[in-house]
Amino acid sequence: MSSTAVSSEASSRKPALCPKGPTVRVEFGGQKVDIPKGGYYDRYRMNPDLDEVARDPAVGSNIDFLRKIPKKLVDSRVGQVYAPNFYYRTRSVQLIFLAPYDLLQSKLPSPLEPITALPGYGLVVLTFYSYLVCDNDPYNEVSIAIIVRQPGNNGYSTTQLFSSIWNRTFYGYVLALPVDTEIARVRGVYGYQLPKWLANINLEMDNENIKADISATDGTPDLTLDVAVPALRTIPSESSIGTNNAINKIDGEWYQVAVQTNPLLAAQCLLPGNVKLSRGNGPLSKLLNELGASTILRMDVIKDAQMVLNMPIPLKEF
Numbered sequence: 001m002s003s004t005a006v007s008s009e010a011s012s013r014k015p016a017l018c019p020k021g022p023t024v025r026v027e028f029g030g031q032k033v034d035i036p037k038g039g040y041y042d043r044y045r046m047n048p049d050l051d052e053v054a055r056d057p058a059v060g061s062n063i064d065f066l067r068k069i070p071k072k073l074v075d076s077r078v079g080q081v082y083a084p085n086f087y088y089r090t091r092s093v094q095l096i097f098l099a100p101y102d103l104l105q106s107k108l109p110s111p112l113e114p115i116t117a118l119p120g121y122g123l124v125v126l127t128f129y130s131y132l133v134c135d136n137d138p139y140n141e142v143s144i145a146i147i148v149r150q151p152g153n154n155g156y157s158t159t160q161l162f163s164s165i166w167n168r169t170f171y172g173y174v175l176a177l178p179v180d181t182e183i184a185r186v187r188g189v190y191g192y193q194l195p196k197w198l199a200n201i202n203l204e205m206d207n208e209n210i211k212a213d214i215s216a217t218d219g220t221p222d223l224t225l226d227v228a229v230p231a232l233r234t235i236p237s238e239s240s241i242g243t244n245n246a247i248n249k250i251d252g253e254w255y256q257v258a259v260q261t262n263p264l265l266a267a268q269c270l271l272p273g274n275v276k277l278s279r280g281n282g283p284l285s286k287l288l289n290e291l292g293a294s295t296i297l298r299m300d301v302i303k304d305a306q307m308v309l310n311m312p313i314p315l316k317e318f
Contacts, residue, residue: 029078029190033183039137041183046135047071047082058133059088065238065262065306074311077250078191087134087307090261091203093210093225094127094300095275097293104146104291111318112173112247113149115164116157117297123147124293125172126277126284128212128225130203131307139181140201142214142223144287145172148247151256152317168242171256176287178214192257192312193250205229205303214284222282227275230267232303238262247315255312265304272299 022037035041040048054063071082104114104122114122129141150160150171164170178199179185188196199222200215212225246257275296279285 028183028186031186031190033186035183036137040134041136044135045082046085047073048086048135053088053133056088056133061089061264061304061306062237063088063306065241066308069308076191076311077193078187081191082135083311085135085309087131087309089133090129090131090302090305090307091205092127092129092300092302092305093203093205093212093227094125094302095225095277095296096298096300097124097126097288097291098122098295098297099124100292107175107291108146108148108173109249112151113157115147115149115161115171117161123297124288124291126223126288126293128201128203128214130205134307136183136187137181139179139184140203141177141179141184142199142201142284143174144176144284144291145174145246146291147172151247151254151315168240169245170243171245171247174246174248176284178284193248194246205301210301214282216280216282220282221278221280222284223280223288224278225276226278227272227299229303230269230272230299230301232265232267232301234265235263237264237306250312254315254318256315257312258310260308260310261302262306263302263304264306266300266302269299269301270297272296275299 023034024037024042025032025034050063050067053059066086069084073080074083098117098121101114101116101120101122117123125145125147127143131139148171149157153160174194177188177194177196179196180199180201185196185198188194203212208229210227210229214222216222240263242261244259248255279288
């Protein structure tokens with residue numbers, strides 16, 4: 001399964017999911033999309049009044065981090081949009097796997113290379129996201145990505161990996177990025193040319209357990225995750241900001257998309273032994289099997305965070 005193949009399938013698949021409750025139809029990127037009536041996109045069109053957002057009890061946390069990042073009206077593949085995109089309250093669970101280097105390299109377009117974690121092995125990242133409050137309304141997402149060497153950096157791979165961990169800055173190539181709302185699919189496919197398609201996705205996280213799942217297109221289970229919530233710690237806002245840089249081609253040219261995360265309540269576990277991840281016959285399970293993703297090196301749980309999705313910028317190193 002290549003990024004291009006999934007993206008092509010995603011853009012042609014008939015939408016299957018709709019927002020719950022009353023909806024309104026809007027045009028986005030030349031597509032007709034149903035969105036929640038009275039929701040953030042309906043009210044603000046991605047340019048919200050942050051004072052109003054701060055008063056929303058669903059946001060829950062101080063949003064001064066986002067106030068420092070001005071939105072601008074910019075040109076994009078889907079017309080003029082306000083950017084960056086704000087995610088006011090999110091949660092996620094991430095599993096980082098060891099996988100054979102050769103299998104990872106076979107999934108990457110040249111000149112991308114996997115980063116080396118151990119001799120002969122690289123890293124695959126599976127992440128379940130739940131965006132509880134954001135500019136384009138709540139949705140869930142699942143990502144499978146290969147961590148790659150930083151473009152233009154010819155240093156030792158191990159040195160790059162330690163630097164990435166120290167600086168909380170990683171580079172990745174996304175192989176799959178299913179979502180569960182149509183506006184999220186349209187934005188990803190037409191705006192960023194990312195491999196998105198519609199799927200049923202759930203992520204539930206209480207004080208004791210995390211349960212997450214995604215279904216294949218025929219409704220059968222694809223991936224199912226069950227794990228206990230580790231001891232979470234409160235993190236002062238803006239003290240541990242991380243940046244993930246997604247590298248992909250848009251209209252045949254290399255681009256980089258930066259996603260900044262401001263964690264507020266989170267935990268990290270090395271070599272977690274209590275993770276129950278069941279694989280089925282869906283596309284994500286098959287992809288993890290093809291990548292040889294086996295040993296889980298680390299689990300990152302974020303129960304509360306804010307995120308910023310920036311616009312793609314040209315990658316001059318290639």
